[in-house]
Amino acid sequence: MRKIVLGLGISLDGYIARPNGAVDFLFMPKDYSMGPFFATIDTYIMGRKTLEAALKMGGGPFTGTGGLATYVFSHSKPPGERDGLTFVNESPAVFVRRLRKRPGKNKDIWLMGGGELARDFLKADLVDELYLGVVPVLLGEGIPLFPSGFPQRDFSLVENKTFSQGMIALKYKRVRPKVRLKTKRRS
Secondary structure, three states, rough: OOEEEEEEEEEOHHHHHHHHOOOOOOOOOOOOHHHHHHHHEEEEEEHHHHHHHHHHOOOOOOOOOOEEEEEOOOOOOOEEEEOEEEOOOHHHHHHHEEEEHHOOOOOOEEEEOOOHHHHHHOOOOOOOOEEEEEEOOOOOEEEOOOOOOOOEEEEEEEEEEEEEHOOEHHHHHHEEEOOOOOOOOOO
């Protein structure tokens, strides 16, 4: 089954952006590459605010998908395909169930932001892995990766790597409780 991988760069104190949405504190060390991660995905999912931030940073139309399917969750934009993006206005659970059934390369799905969308996916227990690039800065305030409002979710550390400039990459796998089948007792 295709996994949903929540992958983002964050500050030490868990922020994905400054209060105004700026991500100027994030950096990519020379000895770090997203190439191996990109080889495992064929679909992007993001929120509308993340799209708007990407548009501001790029200074024009969004072209960061490399031809991969890109879905944008939005309550303010009408659903449908436009400009190489597919806007979605439905529950994450319904959407992901349908997305996982689609034929294709069967690669993973990158949930790339933002915090509110991450919370909705965590509420629905849809996040299978976390892939976090942690940069050595404390912002003190900003947009949190994990805003409150979802139940506890347990993860197990799969990998941690250290890179230059003090950045670390952490990869976690979701640990789901085992489902017990109820059996009837015979008297």
